[in-house]
Amino acid sequence: MPGGVSLFDSIVVFENYPFDSEAITAHGLGIRQERDVEPTNFALSVVVAPEERLSISLDYDPAAFDAPTIERLGAYLRTLLEEMAADPERRLDDLPLIGEGETRGILDRFSGPVTAAPHAVLPALFEAQAARTPDAVAVLGDGGRLTYRELNERANRLARRLIASGAGPERFVALALPRTPELVVAVLAVLKSGAAYLPVDPAYPAERIAFMLGDIAPDTVVTTGDVADRIPAGVGGRILLDDVECGRRPAELPARDIDDAERRCPLDPGHPAYAIHTSGSTGTPKGVVVTHASVAALAAWAREEFGAQGSPMWWPRPPSTSMCRSSRSSARCWPAAPSRSSAICSPWPRGRKPGRRA
Template structure:
């Protein structure tokens, strides 16, 4: 059995005993002609059809044929060309053909439905810059070869990074209270059949914030929050921010050792939790505020529900003060607490309003609050 490639088509030829060469060639021609109906099917398509997926979609071909270039301009006496008409084609989205000769020719072939001319010209420009850099300094490390042109460098380093926007000089509670003023009756939180409007959420957060302030919470101080996914969790997070303190989110489902490390490392002034979660937490040197304990709930309910102002806090709340402390996963060592200031969160929220307008009025199921 002999394998032949004729016009790039693989043909399996089985030699018959005592078969004349002329008969063999006629049979090969006939069998190859019968395959022409399938000659458009590329190798990548064949691989995909048999379940192997696409191997590649870009090809570089160096056409180094073993022929000598003629020394004269005219044809030899034994061979005469009357017409030359060559075409090339391939089944791949992008091909770079390198054709040797008196001068090296580089040809890019591409599918117009996948690439436009400007994109291919940009690719060709980068390739030429690489070749020029190698020719100018063959010992130049690959990492120092610059493939970008001036216009591309401007686009990547300057234009795409020009993300400056005006950011409100406010703290996060002010953004929330402005939303309360716009949509007081709109539903703000939904959990397990319980709903709170923006106005209701604001009142509950204000009362808890004032209670926390009475226990010492304020700007540049930390309050840990260990509550399960619930309406009370959202109330507590807003209350800590309104008090001026930064919250440290603690997922009650984390391992006890991890929770203990976070609480020791952050050293919060207070821990806000509930009676069920409190029994699963390690001991804390600071004070625990069990929000559903009867006495604590009664004291919180006695507080005014009006918005908290700097006059109510131990100090002035500024944009550079911590709004929360998030702990890393610890995959590269011990978890590390990262302090996020109000100005950073305000920046993100202002951007989110512009970037995701379709989310307005929709319901968002948030991940664990200990995930930033």
């Protein structure tokens, strides 16, 4: 260490040196402390004296601490020792440092008001916003723009196509699509059908795509002709959005909102909304299923906290987030959907590969 730098700047001293006060008294002597000035080389010295009553003093450098801080430290130490004496068998990491009064003060200062989480499914939240602002722009992208009415109607038609293919609550539909407004249509359609979506980035390595599809086992894969060859054979039925026949079928279906009477069974907030795969601590992707209730609560909090009203929101935020595979992407998308904001679907910038950051 360089000269002039202390190895440590605080110290705990247990002063147990012998002092026989009775012997002094027996010789007719006495000690009276008039004034004691004892400088310290440390920013903080905790001195423990084992007398009839255990005494602890905190000596400090005023240049390093102010009096209120030292008073709080002393109160924390007192609380800790009292809790240790009350229950000597408790683990050290179970012992509190602050009392009930300060705990309540911290909670009151930093906690917001307690609000009930919305007991809703995501299609209902979106449909309510589409009814309020049908002509507001919902999605922007290279493939054009969609208003809330257009997005809702297209998703309703595709959802009926998915229901006819067997999609419904407690089932999964994989989405292997490029980053265009059609991706948002497909996500919303899957949710309206009652199924949960599994986002599969077409740029993923073939091994990862195969693992994800094998892990979730979707009943249907929604993709396009130029991506379909990256989907392993034998994985569910396929719907090609750019296929002429496929495009004609949804166009012939009703555009009105879907209710539980059309679904395989009623859709509940506890049903899965989507599944994502994390990188996994072992290197193997780990699937995580997220419910409608969880996403609805996240969206409500984000709108309240950040205020998404009327502002464009990247979905997903390029270029750092790949497709819609992460919870962060959902956090960006769903506050926009029920709040008159626009979700922006942007392809990867030219020459930029997924996973590379600016």
